[in-house]
Amino acid sequence: MLRTRVGYAGGTKPNPTYRDLGDHAETVQVDYDPSKITYPELLNAFWTGHDPSHRSWSRQYASIIFVHSEEERRLAEASKARVAMKRGITVQTEIVPYNGFTLAENYHQKHSLQQFPAFQEELKRTYPSPAEFVASTAVARVNGYLGGEGSTEALLKEKDGLGLSSARIEELLGLVQRHKGRQVCPMPDKALDLEHSIKRLHQKMA
């Protein structure tokens, strides 16, 4: 997982905001390396990250896969059919063509980092502008680890590339050790931060 961001998509209202999102849904957008993680694997994280049989009472909380290509549509439809059959449920998830994405306000981004000011402060020294901060893979990874995703092995492998001081790395290793055993993501290292973004989306925007 390279980076994630939360925002609004699927509607027609121009320039949606949290207070006035019109017909848009709260959305997570993910940049990924297709040689490391496949679209079907991302779809698996999507299905396990929420209850797709739940019919949303508002557009804001709809379950939607925004497809960026015909190939994605084919994979998403097949995946949806498999989930319906395997779980014996009616899947309420819509599959619609991607029609743009509006980045949510800064205070909705990187929720876990906001709970750890020392980490945030170090990373903001490197990325003082909100746009660069949200676009950073290092920030996305650290946010995921702080939120309880990812393994000690993965962190040990990449710790020197995260742009954190040795004190913060030690602290992070301790946190990841404590989180061990309560991860729910089926592929915690590959989907790091995606699953976390998904789980926290409502919390962030509540």
Added chain:
Amino acid sequence: MKQNVFASQTVPSKPLIDTQLPKQMATATFAMG
């Protein structure tokens, strides 16, 4: 020698992980209910 009073304001260089992004990147978009 004079001390550089602006030294503490220097922006650190980018973390290694941000300098090694893959050439090919894909984007996926989901709303999670």
